[in-house]
Structures are given as structure tokens and as C-alpha cells.
Amino acid sequence: TLAERLILGQVLAFEGDPRALGLAAARHEARGGVLVRDGLIRAVGDGAALRAAHPEARITDHGDALILPGFIDAHAHYPQTAIIASWGKRLIDWLNTYTFPEEARFGDTTYATDIADRYLDLVTANGTTTVASYCTIHPASVDAIFTAAQARGMRFLAGKTCMDRNAPGNLRDTAQSAFDDSSALLKNWHGRGRLGYIITPRFSPTSSPEQLSALGALWADHPDCLMQTHLSEQVDEIAWVRSLYPDARDYLDTYEAHGLLGEKGVYGHAIHLEPREIARLQEVGAALVHCPTSNTFIGSGLFDMGLADTMPVGLATDTGGGSSFSMLRTMAAAYEVGQLRGEALHPAELLWRATGGSAAALHLQDKIGRLAPGIEADLCVLDLASTPAIAQRQARAKTIWEAVFPTIMMGDDRAIAQTYIAGEPVKAV
Ligand code: GUN
Ligand code: FE
Numbered sequence: 001t002l003a004e005r006l007i008l009g010q011v012l013a014f015e016g017d018p019r020a021l022g023l024a025a026a027r028h029e030a031r032g033g034v035l036v037r038d039g040l041i042r043a044v045g046d047g048a049a050l051r052a053a054h055p056e057a058r059i060t061d062h063g064d065a066l067i068l069p070g071f072i073d074a075h076a077h078y079p080q081t082a083i084i085a086s087w088g089k090r091l092i093d094w095l096n097t098y099t100f101p102e103e104a105r106f107g108d109t110t111y112a113t114d115i116a117d118r119y120l121d122l123v124t125a126n127g128t129t130t131v132a133s134y135c136t137i138h139p140a141s142v143d144a145i146f147t148a149a150q151a152r153g154m155r156f157l158a159g160k161t162c163m164d165r166n167a168p169g170n171l172r173d174t175a176q177s178a179f180d181d182s183s184a185l186l187k188n189w190h191g192r193g194r195l196g197y198i199i200t201p202r203f204s205p206t207s208s209p210e211q212l213s214a215l216g217a218l219w220a221d222h223p224d225c226l227m228q229t230h231l232s233e234q235v236d237e238i239a240w241v242r243s244l245y246p247d248a249r250d251y252l253d254t255y256e257a258h259g260l261l262g263e264k265g266v267y268g269h270a271i272h273l274e275p276r277e278i279a280r281l282q283e284v285g286a287a288l289v290h291c292p293t294s295n296t297f298i299g300s301g302l303f304d305m306g307l308a309d310t311m312p313v314g315l316a317t318d319t320g321g322g323s324s325f326s327m328l329r330t331m332a333a334a335y336e337v338g339q340l341r342g343e344a345l346h347p348a349e350l351l352w353r354a355t356g357g358s359a360a361a362l363h364l365q366d367k368i369g370r371l372a373p374g375i376e377a378d379l380c381v382l383d384l385a386s387t388p389a390i391a392q393r394q395a396r397a398k399t400i401w402e403a404v405f406p407t408i409m410m411g412d413d414r415a416i417a418q419t420y421i422a423g424e425p426v427k428a429v
Contacts, residue, residue, distance in 0.1 A: 004054055005036045005423055008047045009062035009381060012400065013371040014356055018348040019308055026348050028400045034067055036377040039153075039422035044371045060429065062381050065417045066404060068351065069369050070129025070378035071327035072358035073316050075228065075268040075289040077134040078119040078145055078158075079106050080320030090299050091234040094321065103161075104170050106136040112144035119319075120148050124426045126326040127380035127416040132157040132228060132266065132316075132362055134200055137173050139181050146189050153193075153422045155368055155376060159200030159228065160185055164211045175210040179218055186222060194376075194422075196226070198266070203230035204241050204254040216259020226264045226363065229255065231288075232277070233269035234300045252277040261286065266361060268318065269294075271301040278307070287312040287361035290353070292333035294318035302337050305345060308353075314361030315353035327354045328411045335409065347401045350408055377423035382407055386415035 011032030015025045033047035035054055043050060051059070079102065086098040106112045123131060135141035135158055142160050149156035162178035163171060173181065182199060190197035199222070201207045201215050219227050232238055232251045245254045252273075255261050263285040270288040273281075281288070288311055290303045298321050307313060316322070317330050324330060331350040338345040359369025368376050382404070385391035390406045397403035407415050419426040 003037055004057035006050055006054055006057040006059050007034045009065045009067045011067050013044050014352050018352050023348055036423040039377055041375050041377045042373055062417055066382040066384055068380050069355040069371055070380045071127045071354045072369055073128050073131040074314030074358040074361050075291055075316035076131050076319040079103050079136050081115050081119045084320035085323055091237055094298055100168055100171055103136040106141040107138040109140045112141045116144040116148040122325045124419050125413045127419050128327055129378035129421055130155045130368055134161045136161055137163055137171055139185055142185050146195050150193055155194040157196045157198050159198035162201045163206035164208050166206045175214040178211050179214040182218055199225055199227040201229050212258035212260055220259055226266055228266040231267040231270045232272045250274045250277050271303050282310050289314045289316045291316045291318035291322055292337045293324050293330055294322035297323040302341050305338055312361045314358035332409045347405045347408055379420040381418040383415050383417040
């Protein structure tokens with residue numbers, strides 16, 4: 001039909017996690033294509049065969065560029081867009097010095113809308129089509145990002161960041177208002193088009209036990225919702241949690257004791273975990289999110305990707321504690337952190353973490369993150385020779401993995417030839 005679009009290029013399609021399934025999980029078509037109709041992928045395969053089978057499809061030929069699923073950033077703070085790359089602080093000082101003053105501005109709808117649009121321009125220019133974003137305590141900050149994401153047709157997850165202590169007065173809610181505001185936002189936005197609400201206590205130090213319990217009760221009322229928070233990011237933070245919650249067995253227990261541990265829980269950072277915490281997270285089937293540029297930038301530590309053998313693990317920028325909006329840069333940092341821990345992550349795993357791996361961590365694996373019929377047509381097309389330095393290295397490649405790795409390590413937004421959201425190109429063609 002006229003509404004079909006055939007996107008041609010190299011294609012890399014993963015059936016599942018190459019860490020578990022090996023490289024057999026990946027199919028490469030040097031002259032491939034993705035057929036799209038009504039916002040969904042309908043077929044993936046040989047370009048010439050798809051062309052013959054769909055002669056009336058509108059064709060966009062990306063040549064040797066590589067078609068991938070759009071990148072999925074499993075943990076970010078869109079309100080920190082304007083304070084990314086703030087110098088010289090570790091986690092708690094960084095929050096107090098840079099983050100909280102900026103987040104205090106998001107009660108102003110005009111400002112929140114301006115940053116939301118700027119943020120979505122930046123991420124889509126970097127090939128990212130879905131984000132799980134924290135907002136601020138202000139309901140207006142949630143309305144702003146959902147409104148902007150909806151206008152672009154993006155699949156997007158966001159939630160009001162709840163804090164009722166250890167934050168400035170103008171950035172504190174209460175246990176009751178956090179429950180009421182989150183509940184109202186959830187009812188207004190969750191499941192509306194491609195949007196999903198995530199219940200979002202910031203982290204244990206900025207919530208009273210009463211607030212954590214209130215949000216645990218909200219989650220129990222809405223078990224189809226995700227819950228996101230931070231866990232065991234920095235050693236000083238963990239010591240602080242221990243003093244704030246003297247009865248807790250460990251950091252994870254502060255969440256568990258208040259109804260905030262579950263299969264649909266998404267725990268960011270998770271660097272300094274105790275054996276009991278790992279066992280418990282595995283038992284409930286919770287997901288972790290690796291934020292490598294943040295963990296090096298804020299000085300937090302080195303995430304153990306070996307945890308992905310037994311748990312869903314997504315990949316994320318953690319903008320603006322992370323130092324980039326780019327999932328390419330984030331994959332490069334994941335590779336570097338792996339090397340520092342003695343594990344060289346294969347390009348297949350890096351690409352999977354940024355797409356299907358993040359989708360699985362966010363329970364969206366049936367909707368996004370893979371090139372397969374029925375999956376939503378959010379795509380990222382990578383120019384594998386976007387700069388002279390990358391082009392000369394890529395020219396020597398003998399396999400698709402050698403061809404894509406220089407772009408993973410050295411690529412930036414110049415490598416994003418196109419981003420498609422629900423089958424529609426973001427950049428003018
Ligand atoms: N822990 C609690 N809040 C934050 C945040 O905004 N960024 C990071 N990186 N860690 C946090
Ligand atoms: Fe974060």
C-alpha cells in the first residue's frame with residue numbers, strides 16, 4: 001500500500017541477548033531492509049527481496065549505513081539538561097551544589113517546556129527514541145516532558161521525582177502530596193498513547209520512611225506500573241543510608257521494607273551491592289541500569305556487567321550526572337569500564353544493552369528495542385564512516401563487528417544518519 005515505507009541499508013537484527021545466546025542471536029544483512037507500515041515494523045530481511053515483494057512502498061535508501069533499533073536510555077534526568085558537565089563534585093555535593101538549584105526551577109511550566117523540548121531535540125539527534133526519565137518534584141515537570149514526547153510520537157517513560165527530606169525547602173513534597181500528585185499524574189498519563197508513568201522515589205536519603213511506604217502503597221495499587229530509583233551508587237551515600245535507616249539490613253532493604261522491591265523495579269547504578277542484595281534482586285527478577293559515564297564522571301565506581309548473566313540490565317546516560325546525551329558515548333564508556341574490570345564487552349552486547357537490553361529492563365521488549373515484525377518502528381541509522389578518523393579505521397574492517405566498533409568508540413551525533421519515530425524520520429529528508 002501507499003503507506004508502506006521501505007528503509008534500506010545494512011541491517012543488524014538481534015533475536016535476544018547475545019551475552020546469553022552468543023553471536024547466533026544476531027542476523028546481519030549487508031544489503032538489508034526494514035518494511036514499515038502504520039508505525040510498526042512489518043518485515044526485516046534482504047533489501048532486494050523486500051523491494052520485489054512491496055513494489056509500491058516508498059523507499060529511503062541509506063546505502064551502507066547501519067539500521068538498528070532506536071536507542072533506549074533506561075535512566076536519565078531531563079531536568080538536568082542545562083547543568084550537564086558541572087565540575088568538581090561527588091554525588092551528595094553535586095546534588096546540593098548543581099542539581100537541586102536547577103531542579104527548583106521546574107515549577108515554572110514555561111521553563112520546564114523549554115528544557116523538555118531542548119532535551120528531546122538532543123536525544124533524538126543522538127539516535128535515542130525512548131527514555132525512562134526522572135522529572136522534579138513538580139507535577140508541571142512531568143506534564144512538560146510527556147506533552148513534548150507525545151507531540152513527537154515517542155514511546156516515553158517518566159515520573160515525578162519524590163523527595164520529602166534532605167533537600168531544600170522549595171524541593172520538598174510530603175508523603176501525602178507525593179502520593180496524591182503521583183497518583184493523579186499516573187491516572188492522567190499512564191497508557192495514554194505511547195506514554196507510561198513510572199513511580200519515582202529519588203532515593204532513600206531524600207525520602208522519609210513514610211514517603212517510601214506511601215509510594216509502595218501506590219505501586220501495590222498499580223502493579224502494571226514500573227518503579228524506578230537509585231541504589232548503591234556511591235560509598236558515602238551507602239553509609240548515609242545506613243545511618244538514616246538503622247534497622248535496614250542493607251540499602252536494598254530500605255526499599256523492600258516499604259514495598260518498593262519488585263519485578264517491575266528498575267534500580268539505577270547498583271555498583272556497590274552486598275551478596276544478599278544481589279541474591280534478593282535476582283530472586284524477585286528486578287532490573288538494574290548501568291550508567292557508565294555518570295559512574296566515572298561523579299566518581300562512583302565500576303558496575304559489574306557480569307550481573308547481566310542473571311538479571312535484566314539496561315544501559316543509560318544518567319544525564320546530567322552522566323556526561324553525555326549519546327548512547328554511542330555511553331556504550332564506549334561501558335566498554336572502558338568493562339576493560340577496567342577485566343571484561344572486554346563485545347560490540348554485539350554493547351548494541352544489545354542500548355536497545356533490546358534496555359527494553360527488557362523496562363518491560364517493553366514486546367514493543368521496542370528489536371528489529372522484528374510487530375515491534376514499533378523506532379529506528380536509528382548509523383553512518384559507519386562519519387568522520388575521517390572513523391572512516392579510515394572502518395575501511396580495514398573484515399566483519400560487521402569490526403565495522404561498527406569504531407563508531408561505538410568514537411562516534412557522536414554526526415554518526416546518526418537518521419532517527420525514525422514510529423516509522424517517521426526525525427531529520428528533514
Ligand atoms: N542519586 C539521587 N539523585 C541522583 C541524581 O540526580 N543523579 C545521580 N547520578 N544520582 C542520584
Ligand atoms: Fe540518576
